[in-house]
Amino acid sequence: xxxxxxxKKNLMDIAVKLFAEKGYDSVxxxxxxxxxxxxxxxxxxxxxxxxxxxxxxxxxAGGNLLDRIREAAAYTHDFQNSLTKILKAAISFALANExxxxxxxxxxxxxxxxxSAAIFxxxxxxxxxxxxxxxxxxxxxxxxxxxxxxxxxxxxxxxxRSVAQAVIRGKIGAxxxxxxxxxxxxxxxxxN
Numbered sequence: 001x002x003x004x005x006x007x008k009k010n011l012m013d014i015a016v017k018l019f020a021e022k023g024y025d026s027v028x029x030x031x032x033x034x035x036x037x038x039x040x041x042x043x044x045x046x047x048x049x050x051x052x053x054x055x056x057x058x059x060x061a062g063g064n065l066l067d068r069i070r071e072a073a074a075y076t077h078d079f080q081n082s083l084t085k086i087l088k089a090a091i092s093f094a095l096a097n098e099x100x101x102x103x104x105x106x107x108x109x110x111x112x113x114x115x116s117a118a119i120f121x122x123x124x125x126x127x128x129x130x131x132x133x134x135x136x137x138x139x140x141x142x143x144x145x146x147x148x149x150x151x152x153x154x155x156x157x158x159x160x161r162s163v164a165q166a167v168i169r170g171k172i173g174a175x176x177x178x179x180x181x182x183x184x185x186x187x188x189x190x191x192n
Contacts, residue, residue, distance in 0.1 A: 020102040079164040094164035
């Protein structure tokens, strides 16, 4: 049983690396199997298909990210604190799961109608709903957001992804001051 779990985890880790580096559509089952030193039937046994493999990856790593964002986005009547917690949660997750976070960002921008977009859609929708709900609930604090909650939520979610990627690439630091400046700049745009 432990050996099966190790094989599954190894396959998922290799697939995340390959999908993040080359894109889901550019990676074939044979390449994953070759890298993992297993046969195609072994991959099919565990995941059913390449799509099943991606689904398992999203449920596992993506579920962890969703849980962190859900907790950070819980409405507490302190919009700035919630935005800060969301950004910190994404950065923390990205630093601990760099390859998956790169894959997550790639899947977030997958073309409509593609297999990867279809597989990722439930995860993408769930993340968007968490952020949109926070923004909708925060309209009482920031009346100028009313009617634009979805737009601002989308902008913030994209901002969070971009910042977290910049952090894992070493382009910016994740210190308190930087996080504060990013959140403050975003909020300043809403308040005016």
